[in-house]
Amino acid sequence: MYIQMIAGLYQRLQILLIGAPFAYTLIHSIDFLRENWPQLVQDITTGTLTDKITDQNLRDSVSDLLKSSNPRLGNFIAHHCSNSEDWSGIITKIWPNTKCLKTIVTGSMSQYITMLDYYSGGLPIASMRYACSESQLGLNLKPLRDPSVCNPSEVSYTLLPNMAYIEFILQKPTDDDAQQDIFNLTNVELGNMYELVVTTFAGLYRYRVGDILQMTGYHNTAPKFKFVARKGALLSVGVEKITEAELQKAVEDASGLQRSYGMIVEDYTSYTDVETMPGHYVMYLELTVPNGEAGESLTLLDGGAKKVLERCCSEMEDGFNELYKNLRMNGKVGTLEIRVVRGGTFAELMDSAVSRGASIAQYKVPRCIRVPYMLDILNRRVVSSYFSLASPPQWEPYKSIC
Incomplete structure (x- = not known):
């Protein structure tokens, strides 16, 4: 990624399209620039490549670009990247000829549309094709339709x-x-x-x-x-089943409350905690401030944010199916819990998966965590937790269903 970023910065005026197979990878690449721009600027300004890149083939691939120093380009990049409090439209600032973003934002990937719009200044997002590991399957014949x-x-x-x-x-x-x-x-x-x-x-x-x-x-x-x-249920304590589509909708519904407080859900996943009695759903959220410092996460939340997140718990539960509400009202499922994790947690999840053999190009954040090492990473980085408020009054009819 570092080598690709060097090449992309040197040839920034030739870039017409920026993309990745999945939206998460594209977001991750911009976060990578946000974290590593000082070293990139140093390499471009001096015409040398950091010793951290040890693979000779990778070093050779950019040797022609780095034959001479380019202080002017280095100053340009530093000017735009150093303002860590405002990265809105950073893609079009650095790559001004970019016409669109090419990535998949359907299903659970729709979570990243808000951040893509923020980083790109609202560039069109083209989801060109439908494919899976087994085969190429379909094309989007109107990839640049008006987003409105x-x-x-x-x-x-x-x-x-x-x-x-x-x-x-x-x-x-x-x-x-x-x-x-x-x-x-x-x-x-x-x-x-x-x-x-x-x-x-x-x-x-x-x-x-x-x-x-x-x-x-x-x-x-x-x-x-x-x-x-x-396909398949993501979450289940007893006989109820919450699907990926239900979970995604619940997160989207709650995101409106968070945006009203200046928060954006950078990423999320879930877990069914059955060690408690009764078992309950746990939502892990990485929350960011778009205009904050690089990688800043809302970890120390004030009283107002606490109330917002408690309302978010209730909002999520309100979007679940009738069987879930019935079990909640009858005490067979515990109240939903939100655990806020530090900034960079989901990047660490990806790095751990890639180090174990996963493809970075095809990596997708699992929306329900079942792998012990991933759960351990999440729990080690939890900074605060919030529980749903009392069951809403409109749930009362569900109490007597069974």
């Missing part, structure tokens, strides 16, 4: 029937593995949600990718779909 008409997180992809044989499992509230209706591309219906199944040239046969898609229309006769969520 189509939110980047709501884009639809036209599936390509020549890339794989594609089938769908219709999603019903009462679905189980014993009885499932399977449809091909010609039999899907508008508005229905389906689990994606692919048979690929590489040899996968009726492989369940795990993505849930919703049919949104047609391009000619080819159906278009939007990504909804990954």
Whole structure:
């Protein structure tokens, strides 16, 4: 990333598009610049490369760029990056010819749209294609639609029937593995949600990718779909199930309260704590101040922020399904808890995953933590916690359902 950043800064006027496979990686690259710009400026100003880059092939790749010092470029970068209290529009300040951002912001990645808008000054976000490890599957045929008409997180992809044989499992509230209706591309219906199944040239046969898609229309006769969520419940204490889509919506609903206090959710994940009696949901939030110092996180919160976060707990719970509310009212599920973590926590999660063999290009923040080493990182960096207020009065009817 350091080498790519050096090359991108030297050739800043030639950059027309900035992108990464997933929005999280793109955010991480800007945070990387925010953290490392002094060393980058020194290398560019002196025409040398830091000794921290030890791989000779990487050093050779930028040797031509660093043949001569460039104090003028170094001063330019330092001028814009040194103002750590205002990084709004930093992308267009440093790379003024950038036309759009190219990255995936559907599903849980929509969490990062606010920060992308902040860093880019509102550049269009183009989510070009729908793909997974198993196959390339679809294209967004209108990648630069007016965001006021189509939110980047709501884009639809036209599936390509020549890339794989594609089938769908219709999603019903009462679905189980014993009885499932399977449809091909010609039999899907508008508005229905389906689990994606692919048979690929590489040899996968009726492989369940795990993505849930919703049919949104047609391009000619080819159906278009939007990504909804990954399949399966993320959180469950007893018989209730909270899906990724429900969790994402709950976080988005609560984010409005946080933004009113000047806070932005940099990232989040969740955990089901069943060691307490009764078990309860835990939300880990990394909160930032956009105009604050590099990597600044809201760790020491005043009384006003405390009340906001307690209301956020209630707001999240209010967005969960009826079964959850019933179990909460009857004391079978404990009150939701928010744990605020230090700035850089989710970057540490990614670094730990990459050090264990994960691909940095395909890394996605797990929205429910089940891996012990990740949970340990989160808990070590918790600085404060908040619990939901008393159950809202409108929940009272749920108390007598069972």
